[in-house]
Amino acid sequence: MSKRFGAVVALRDIDLTIERGAIHALVGENGAGKSTLGRIIAGGQRPDAGSLVVNGRAVRYRHPSDALRDGLTAITQELTLVPAMTVMQNVFLGTESTKGGLLDGRTQRKQYAELDETTGFGIPGHLRVAALPVAERQKVEILRALARRAELIVMDEPTAALGKDEAARLLTVIRRLRDKGVTILYVSHVLHEVLAIADTVTVLRDGVRIRTAAADTQTPETLVAAMLGRSLNVTFPPKTPPGRDADVVLSVQRLARVPVVKPTDLEVRHGEIVGLAGLVGSGRSELARLIFGADKPSQGTVAVDGRTVRIRGPHSALRAGIAMLPESRQEQGLLTQRSIAENITLTRPRQVERVGFISKHAETKEVTAAMRRVDVRATSPADRVATLSGGNQQKMLFAKWLFANPRVLIADEPTRGVDVGAKRAIYELIHRLAADGLGILLISSELEELLGLSHRILVMRAGQIVAELDGRDADEEAVMRAAFGTLSEHAVATGGDPR
Amino acid sequence: MRGYGIVLAFIALFVTLSVASRPFLTWGNLFNLLDQNAGVGIVAVGSTIVFIAGGFDLSVGAVYVIAGVVAALAAPHVGAGAALTLGVLVGLASGIVNGLLTTVGRINAFVATLATATMIGGLAVAVTNGAYIEVSDPSFTLLGRGSLGRLTYPSLVWIVFTVICAVVLHRTRFGRYVFASGGNQEAARLSGVRVGVVRAACFALSGLSAGLAGILLVSRTATGQAAGASFDLVVLAVAGIVIGGTSILGGEGAIWRTILGVLLLAMIGNGFDLLNVDPNYQDVVRGAIIAIAVGIDAWARRSSN
Numbered sequence: 001m002s003k004r005f006g007a008v009v010a011l012r013d014i015d016l017t018i019e020r021g022a023i024h025a026l027v028g029e030n031g032a033g034k035s036t037l038g039r040i041i042a043g044g045q046r047p048d049a050g051s052l053v054v055n056g057r058a059v060r061y062r063h064p065s066d067a068l069r070d071g072l073t074a075i076t077q078e079l080t081l082v083p084a085m086t087v088m089q090n091v092f093l094g095t096e097s098t099k100g101g102l103l104d105g106r107t108q109r110k111q112y113a114e115l116d117e118t119t120g121f122g123i124p125g126h127l128r129v130a131a132l133p134v135a136e137r138q139k140v141e142i143l144r145a146l147a148r149r150a151e152l153i154v155m156d157e158p159t160a161a162l163g164k165d166e167a168a169r170l171l172t173v174i175r176r177l178r179d180k181g182v183t184i185l186y187v188s189h190v191l192h193e194v195l196a197i198a199d200t201v202t203v204l205r206d207g208v209r210i211r212t213a214a215a216d217t218q219t220p221e222t223l224v225a226a227m228l229g230r231s232l233n234v235t236f237p238p239k240t241p242p243g244r245d246a247d248v249v250l251s252v253q254r255l256a257r258v259p260v261v262k263p264t265d266l267e268v269r270h271g272e273i274v275g276l277a278g279l280v281g282s283g284r285s286e287l288a289r290l291i292f293g294a295d296k297p298s299q300g301t302v303a304v305d306g307r308t309v310r311i312r313g314p315h316s317a318l319r320a321g322i323a324m325l326p327e328s329r330q331e332q333g334l335l336t337q338r339s340i341a342e343n344i345t346l347t348r349p350r351q352v353e354r355v356g357f358i359s360k361h362a363e364t365k366e367v368t369a370a371m372r373r374v375d376v377r378a379t380s381p382a383d384r385v386a387t388l389s390g391g392n393q394q395k396m397l398f399a400k401w402l403f404a405n406p407r408v409l410i411a412d413e414p415t416r417g418v419d420v421g422a423k424r425a426i427y428e429l430i431h432r433l434a435a436d437g438l439g440i441l442l443i444s445s446e447l448e449e450l451l452g453l454s455h456r457i458l459v460m461r462a463g464q465i466v467a468e469l470d471g472r473d474a475d476e477e478a479v480m481r482a483a484f485g486t487l488s489e490h491a492v493a494t495g496g497d498p499r
Numbered sequence: 500m501r502g503y504g505i506v507l508a509f510i511a512l513f514v515t516l517s518v519a520s521r522p523f524l525t526w527g528n529l530f531n532l533l534d535q536n537a538g539v540g541i542v543a544v545g546s547t548i549v550f551i552a553g554g555f556d557l558s559v560g561a562v563y564v565i566a567g568v569v570a571a572l573a574a575p576h577v578g579a580g581a582a583l584t585l586g587v588l589v590g591l592a593s594g595i596v597n598g599l600l601t602t603v604g605r606i607n608a609f610v611a612t613l614a615t616a617t618m619i620g621g622l623a624v625a626v627t628n629g630a631y632i633e634v635s636d637p638s639f640t641l642l643g644r645g646s647l648g649r650l651t652y653p654s655l656v657w658i659v660f661t662v663i664c665a666v667v668l669h670r671t672r673f674g675r676y677v678f679a680s681g682g683n684q685e686a687a688r689l690s691g692v693r694v695g696v697v698r699a700a701c702f703a704l705s706g707l708s709a710g711l712a713g714i715l716l717v718s719r720t721a722t723g724q725a726a727g728a729s730f731d732l733v734v735l736a737v738a739g740i741v742i743g744g745t746s747i748l749g750g751e752g753a754i755w756r757t758i759l760g761v762l763l764l765a766m767i768g769n770g771f772d773l774l775n776v777d778p779n780y781q782d783v784v785r786g787a788i789i790a791i792a793v794g795i796d797a798w799a800r801r802s803s804n
Contacts, residue, residue: 318691
């Protein structure tokens with residue numbers, strides 16, 4: 001089976017067999033393709049090539065409800081419950097029993113009692129979902145999957161929002177489901193959990209299936225080794241470390257937004273590229289947003305070139321010289337229906353104003369220069385942004401943030417959804433910006449990228465920076481180990497919650 | 500179609516009416532058309548800006564009414580000029596209230612402006628006690644009844660207001676922020692745009708436009724009254740905006756489009772009158788055109804994305 005999203009290949013000729021009544025785990029780095037595969041199986045997405053065979057029958061799902069009819073369903077990280085309705089209403093949403101056209105409450109309550117006995121959850125059915133904590137809501141999703149007579153449940157990072165005890169309880173429930181004959185596809189990056197619960201483990205890397213083996217033949221180390229990739233055919237410009245006397249341009253102290261980001265300190269010097277590594281949910285983007293003022297911190301300070309700045313929002317961050325290239329360009333970066341010129345000048349329109357009005361002439365001149373600086377390929381600054389390729393859109397966003405003349409640039413996933421050629425161009429751009437004296441905080445889920453560009457790497461896990469590695473002698477394994485947090489490290493480092 | 504369907508429609512209608520009705524294509528009729536729609540036109544221009552910013556203003560009808568009432572009540576005490584200015588300022592003030600409700604108050608625009616519309620409408624009735632407020636001062640009607648050659652002052656005010664708004668929207672930093680706030684609020688915010696402030700300013704402008712239109716009316720009729728436009732005015736203004744091609748979802752549009760839309764609707768009415776069509780059918784046709792225009796706009800957006 002294969003699947004690509006634009007220029008990015010998510011799944012490459014994957015063959016996978018999942019046995020009935022087993023817990024089959026799917027592991028891999030961010031972007032390895034595990035969530036995509038899970039979604040395709042449950043009917044949320046269609047593959048570009050390949051086939052899906054369920055119970056010996058070849059199927060083609062156009063919609064999750066098609067998959068549901070065959071007993072396949074998914075529980076994702078984004079909970080899909082209706083908060084205003086009760087637990088029972090949610091559980092039977094779409095499968096309500098009726099008598100004579102009206103809802104049959106008595107049958108429903110009986111069915112709910114049966115489900116409750118099977119799972120042992122003990123959640124009163126009349127409670128409103130909005131009143132339940134996340135751990136309980138996840139259980140409601142499981143109940144719903146069972147009510148829909150699911151034979152295979154894809155669970156995507158089910159313990160991501162749970163504490164240690166709740167996670168252990170959930171694993172017990174999952175084992176019980178397996179014993180009752182339900183098949184589980186367990187997608188997760190919490191390796192010790194995976195090994196504790198799964199019967200079989202499959203490792204994906206860059207959209208390719210690397211290995212499928214019985215869980216008891218694997219250890220966290222062997223799994224991590226299989227997840228690491230050989231490098232893509234992208235080379236990196238040679239690193240030029242910041243000068244010995246380079247001043248600190250960005251200083252963050254005790255910045256926090258509990259519980260997602262714990263009190264954090266970090267520093268970036270002029271000309272330095274600091275990489276921020278970590279798994280999804282470790283708090284990297286959240287930390288970046290706090291620094292930029294996109295979210296309000298509960299405590300902490302930010303200083304630029306030694307001066308503390310009151311970050312009341314992105315506008316004051318920009319004025320202080322901090323710029324941030326956000327994670328999702330579609331949702332957070334682009335005005336897709338407007339022109340390139342309008343997008344680029346948005347961060348500092350004053351630069352193209354003459355006597356209070358925007359001068360088309362000045363705008364064209366400045367924007368063309370900005371486009372050339374980052375190598376945006378487009379016919380003219382008046383082109384609509386929607387017509388640009390992903391790589392060009394991303395480069396344009398760089399131009400937009402550089403237009404504000406920042407001293408610090410936070411780049412969150414700068415090459416997401418960008419083809420190899422544009423990636424190389426962006427790497428060179430980042431390198432050049434640092435060489436010009438900009439301080440750069442780089443967030444990326446692609447380890448090669450982080451290692452290839454950064455002078456220093458900070459690894460985050462569960463909202464804290466847990467390791468600092470020198471860019472010269474850091475390697476993938478060291479970063480991964482810190483990011484995943486193998487058990488031995490916990491005992492030594494924190495003695496606290498491994499999550 | 501995404502761009503210029505409205506221009507074609509406008510020209511087509513203009514030509515059709517010119518052919519079908521002799522009196523249509525006369526200076527008298529055309530200047531009259533402009534004059535009669537100056538009020539709606541000014542309100543529509545103000546509302547266009549609110550739409551582009553991603554908001555919605557249902558209170559323009561009520562503000563239109565109360566501005567006139569306030570001006571009429573104040574005239575004997577402060578004189579015509581001050582009274583009319585006061586009416587406009589009342590519009591501005593109510594716009595600011597809307598702005599605060601929707602930003603600081605976090606109430607959605609539809610509900611907030613509906614609430615202010617109801618309150619202001621009620622206020623107008625309370626203040627006038629349901630009676631007409633006649634103004635006897637002849638200087639009061641200079642603005643509403645005067646003209647520059649064949650171009651009436653209200654028409655002139657409409658033209659000037661339109662030009663100013665167009666320049667602000669399409670040629671200033673503020674205008675860029677308006678488009679950004681409506682087009683992608685989060686991206687705008689992350690680009691340093693104070694979305695709340697921008698939106699509030701747009702509501703203020705919308706209120707001002709309604710106030711301006713209101714005093715022009717009262718200056719012509721010399722009679723302030725609480726009964727009046729209210730939601731009909733809103734529908735007419737919104738219809739003109741939407742037909743012109745400005746999207747109600749925000750982020751896109753232009754002032755010239757609203758002008759064409761308003762005039763197109765006006766020509767329909769004018770044509771019906773000149774051709775002696777039953778006035779009952781006008782609303783039916785108007786409503787149908789709005790549905791079609793919005794449908795085409797939505798379809799064009801989806802297919803080009």
